[in-house]
Amino acid sequence: MHHIFTRSPQLLLQAFLAISLTVGCASPPANYSEYEDSTAPVYGPYRLIKLPIQKGVTILNPIQIALSPSGDLFGANQSGEIYTLIDSDGDGVEDEARLFADLNELGLRSPAGLEFRGDSVYVGTSSEIRIFLDRNKDGKSDTSWTFFDKIPVSEHPYEWSSALNFGPDGWLYFVLTTDSWNPGASPDSLGLRGSMVKVSPDGTSFDIVATGIRSVHGMDFNADRDLFFADNKGGGNATEELNILQVGQFYGHNPRKYEGKFDVAVPPVFSLEHELAPSGLEFNSLENDFGGSAGSLFVAFYGPSERWNRGGVARVTIQKTSVGYEYKELPVVDIPKLSDLTFGKDGSLYLAQHGISDYWYNPTEVKTGGFYKLIHDPSREGKHLTKREIKEESFPEASLEKGRELFALRACSACHSIDGETDLIGPNLNGVGREFSQEELLEEINAPSNRIKASMIATKITLNDGKVLLGRVVYSDADQISIMLVGNHTVQVKKSDIEKTEEELKSLMYENLLAGLSPSEIQDLLNYLSSL
Template sequence: MKVKKLEDYSPLKPTGIRFSVAFCLAFSSLTSCLSGCSSPKPIQADSIDRTTYIDTTVSVYGPYVAYKLPITNGVKLANPIQLALGPEGVLYGTNQTGEVYSLHDTNKDGLEDMALLYCNVKDVGLRSPSGFTSRGDTIYIGTAQQIRAFLDKDNDGKADTSWVFFDSIPHSEHPYEWTNGLSFGPDNWLYAALSTDSWNAAPSPDPNGYRGSILRISPNGKIVKKAATGIRSVYGLGFNKYGDLFFTDNEGGGNLTEELNRLVKNGYYGHNHAKYKNDTTTAPELNLETEVAPSGIEFNSFDNYFGGAGGNLFVAYYGPGERWTRGGIGRIHMLRAGDGSYTYKEYAVADIPKLSDLAFGKDGSLYLASHGKADYWYNAVYENEGSLYKLVYDPGLLHMPAKSRKMPDKALSKNAVEAGKQLFAERACLGCHQVDGATELLGPNLKDVAKRLTREEILEEILKPSERIKPSMMALRVIKKNGQTMSGRVVGSNENQLSLMLIGNHVIEIPGDEIKETVNETKSLMYEGLLTSLTETEKDALLDYIVSLSGSTAR
């Protein structure tokens, strides 16, 4: 059977459907494109009514049905953070609490209902199993402290032996230190991303500059090389059929947008200049716009039709931190030219809250991990939080009319925008926020903020600045041994000194041996009550100006 090339598929026209129970009952069977098929084959029907598990709260922008998996047996979900195919094509997931589990459909209705424990990384003193890949019958788990290999020797579904594959990872107890995006490349070396230590006031010694890098590790785990530096929070990376490695990164700290990047050998990607001191930055391939905070990514195979998305890259989005209804899936149609360059077009696929990862299953459907509620540090503090979804292609939905996902913006008055700009200056907002899309002061740059937050969310950020604080913007109180105390934002650190930006955007260097204690502040550096004396008209004008920074046209 001839396998179609990417150029044989025209970009799928996005359609939007908010499924109702009545609508979905009209479909008596599910369909899915199996690997190698140019047209979809129906999933075997049975007596169980799967429409019970359709999540009617999910908005889908394509010919797909979103099922919430009824995981009622085995391991309980506790902030799932990984999904991937493992040995024998079995789908595996991981919990933030440490469990690694395989997923099984015990009643053969096409929806997995059991999570069978494979291992728990806590049993070997590890945390945050945020990386997953496999080679042969061996599973590799990336954790904060090391990459560890696990093996099920007696084929009972549970790992009975494990060993350290790689542990030269600078490690502290900071909760944002992860090892993500594990993927074996065409060279058979393992690629992994270590999140930045730029927000850590007391980072571990890192003489090799590993943290904030993509590492390339030999098949035996003995040799390591830096493939790229200057990354911030790379959660997903993956190789396409041409052997090119792509990865996403989050906006902030030198990253002006949510990014899709392509690996350039020894490339520097713009974050933590103080650490890497590289003046040549590799630009993103694409500025991602479906949602905020890209997490896991997955290339669909070229022979999995999935509604015309063969060869496309799918991106999970977590959404803004602690906004529990935000998150989604994006689909990127990619075309590779003869010179090795690419063109891209991004489409929204669905709005599902707090997605941390995604993976295609053996039947060609797309599985999704919804992390659910957690504390500020993404720790599992709510009981049995999170869900797993299965997005199934249904050709019966192709005839549905297209629907725009984007909510209409409020028309902006030119006079109101100018008045808001004046208020922005009078309220000293410019003292902490730039609007040029490049400069980061004490507060985040507000260029394009309306592409990340709605008008209502922007207002809430102003009225309640301490409600949700972006990790890299958290204030730190430093208590020196001489009794002096100061608060600011960490803009750089190593084992020898701490760089702290104080109010007024003044950066001071504090030697490590002068620091007695550091404390994370729970209050924002932006004080409350900024809008107290403004009229509703003035508040609207200020919001008009901030929204206009994202390219909205005033009339």
């Protein structure tokens, strides 16, 4: 549910519905226990149930969930199906997914944005934002048309139109994810990639409102009309960022694209630490208590890429002061691979679990992912977890010194910086000890190709003269590609000199880096990494 500030009759009706539908929850019905998931840690007076969607559309890697002005829950699969979630037997638990529209029929893909204006459903895809409408009220779209199509399109799977949100000015705000790591990036003469854009209500004009954005999947306006958005760590972003929109400003990612246009980058207002990869976010309404969280910002986290079964939800309390905002992050629930969240008409929090996929977020199983409902249960007040148990570790200085030496001797420092700023061919390891356990770190070192972040995937460039370059793409535009080779040397290659480019799903990190080390030496190296 998004906040509405205009005064047109239609939007006033939406605001009334939004307020009237977000009331405090009573104790959940007893039959909810049949679907309750007691395995996930819950940090508040809530009960978690997994929706038993067994009818209708097959739930396959859900990427979106949103509440319409009329109180209907809409979901979207990564595979392209848009559907409503229905409680077909009236027991308070949604159990059916009814098809509303299928992007595959239109040759569209990646429904990474979902927003509403009256009866119109706006869907952001890889190539356009399209409006769907159910004119005959049978629950399925019978009309659709293009709302915005000025998108530089390539076949790269991460180039999404995401985080759709109508602003107080009535314009539709959204983000076009970066193309900085895409060797086949399309010409972008308007500079739209890596930007936040807003489109007029009639779709005839647009403005770029911010640049230097990496990968934003959620944004929302608060009651003071400030637009908050979360950007993912990497590519110049030192942390998982929470930002406030400052119109016309640069937010730090891919500075080469905006060379000479900005002197400084706007820093994040807060760094999110509950988990990695923030996805959907939404403000709870001021009228919905939901365990004392009225007005708080809720953030879903996907977790560290495809390999690790992690993720969760945090809420951020945002207190306005005379000098700005003060922030505090609190855990809500730990569930892996969350892609989005929204508040339902009964005030409960619904969660979309994307589930396991490949590097490109394509399904890897017959059925994976699903939906959860987090219900406020007053009977759990005072009986719930309040904070995550974080193991505080203190490592012997001698062990850290040995680990530091091994980090240099094993050439780790040749590819990985630890300062949080320097961009080498491998990921910056600042804070890695907070993000990964030692077991996870060991698996990353021993099997580096099992999980590769999208921005770290190797690219092999074959030139017209037969020369082959292997490295990581750090910048790409219509004319050239900048590729960082092993040794952290970056070269610029004209696209006219390239015969072909191929992405290599094999890590640039050397294998068997720990060969010859004793168990105690391996432990020293892990201790050092954990201390960063």
